[in-house]
Amino acid sequence: TGEVLGIGKTIEEALFKGLVSAGFKLCHPSKQREVGVYFTVNDQDKFEILGLAKKFSDLGLTIYATKGTADTIRTLGIDVHTVERLSQDEEIFRLMDDGKIDYIVYTGKTDMDSINDYIRMHHHAILLGITTLTSLDTANALADIIASRFNEDNTELVDINNLRKERTKLKFIKMQSCGNDYIFFDNMDGKITCPESLAINFVDRHFGIGGDGITLIEKSDVADAKMRIFNKDGSEGAMAGNSIRCVAKYLFDNGIVNKKHMTIETLSGIRQLTLFTFNGKVSSVSVDMGKAVLNGRAIPSTLEGETVVGRDISVGGKNYNVTLVNVGNPHCVVFCDKVDAVDLANVGPLFEYAPYFPQRINTEFVRVVNDKTLKMRVWERGNGETLACGTGAAASVVAAVLGGYCKTDEDITVKVRGGDLIVRYCADGKVILTGNARQVFEGTVEF
Incomplete structure (x- = not known):
């Protein structure tokens, strides 16, 4: 009968x-894509539908329902779009055709009219690839899956012929710089094969260890070690200025690399680091971030030009003056007078997914305090707002120099919500980032 495991x-x-293997199409709501669920249930299920509808509503889905079901859901104060039964109007077909409906939850009556409605609706849903559920238990499970943020890119492939008989225990170290905290795993033995899944499970601050992401420390054939970073959504980042300094501290403090000048491989290339110690332990680290990339297409961006400096663009219906810089990661810097007044929770995603940026973008809102001091807030792609971002601080200083606010070859203090970072934009185009690195705690987790 087509069971899956x-x-x-x-x-x-x-x-x-299990649901994906069974052919279900699962969609996650975002500010860029509205996701809708359509309910029509029989009378005995209407009490149970209340909790389910609240789950979907809290997750940001748009709720559609037939009149009786809609009236029940509204008793919780949830917004519902009422849709006529299919036998009375074909509005549900129009909503499906327009991409408004992504899920259908149906436990309707068993009279012939209701059955005929379901057959027609289900057939139309199959043609459009819309997930249709006839069990409230499965619908509840679907809501839990959407909340968990799992997708086909961050789940682990399992060899069913070599299943583990017990959970694997992993040692970790929690480290931070200016409040930008990551969970670090020593993966020199290559035991971790699906870090995307670990990120989803462990970064939650209530149900996991908590952090802005996870970092793997691995062997490298071209440097002293290799760093891989994964965001809260499981996506892999190319570079993290704060995380790489913590990696250097881990390598030195644990006697893995016994030198104060080391190299670390990243997806953005090999980075050179200088370590400063106190009582035999690393207290701060400078990292050569390489040369800042300014070409619009190399950011990457759809904006034309050798540089994109002080360019006016429209995001979310509002005009912004932006400068684009890539220092291992793509950044969009916006100068403004009141960074604390920016509604970053709403504006950040609009920038991250703006059509100008095919690989998404990190966005900094920056106030120039004086020619040697900047104040910055950051929205990181895949993570949201964080207390600090090393590459973001570097990009902000580059943008400030290009805009005439600061000078090259001078140390610029970037004040972020978690502390201070020091950035120097050299005349030869290189960017040097300096800041502290702190171990918070260590422990063991099972997976």
Whole structure:
């Protein structure tokens, strides 16, 4: 009958794999894409539908329902779009055709009219690839999966012929710089094969260890070590200025690399680091971030020009003056007078997913305090607002120099919400980032 088996470290991951393997199309709501769910349930299910509808509403889905079901859901104060039964009007077909409906939850009556409605609707849903559920238990599981943020890029592939008999224990170290905190795993033995899944499970500050992402420290054939970083959504980042300094501290403090000048491989290339110690332990680190990339297409961006400096663009219906810089990661810098007044939770995603940036973008809102001091807030792609961002601080200083606010070959203090970072934009185009690196705690987790 086509049964499938989903295996995961959590029930949500296992359910996700099972539903996807069964052919379900799963969509996650975002500021860039509205996701809708259509409810029509029989009378005995209307009490149970309340909790389910609240789950979907809290997750940001738009709720559609037939009149009786809609009236029940509205008792919780949830906004519902009422849709006529298919036998009375074909509005549901129009909504499906327009991409407004992504999920259908149906436990309708068993009279012939209702059955005929379901057959027609289900057939139309199959043609459009819309997930249709006839069990409230499965619909509840679907809501839990959406909340868990699992997708096909961050779940672990399992060899069913070589299943683990027990959970694997992993040692970790929690480290931070200016409040930009990551969970670090020593993966020199290559035991971790699906870090994307670990990021989803462990970065949650309530149900996991908590952090802005995870970092793997691995062997390298071309440098002293290799760093791989993964964001909260499981996506892999190319470079992290704060994280790489913490990696250097870990390598030195644990006697893995016994030198104060070391190299670390990243997806953005090999970075050179200088370590400063106190009582035999690393207290701060300078990292050569390489040369800043300013070409619009190399950011990457759809904006033309050898540089994109002080360019006016429209984001979310509002005009902004921006400068684009890539220092291992792409950044969009916006200078403004009141960075604390920026509604970053709403504006940040609009920039991240703006059509100008095919690989998404990190965005900094920066106030020039004086020619040697900047104040910055940052929205990181895949993470949201963080207390600090090393590459963001570097990009902000480059943008400030290009805009005439600061000078080359001078140390510029960038004040972020978690502390201070020092950035020097050299006349030869290189960017040097300096800041502290701190170990918070260490422990063991199972997966």
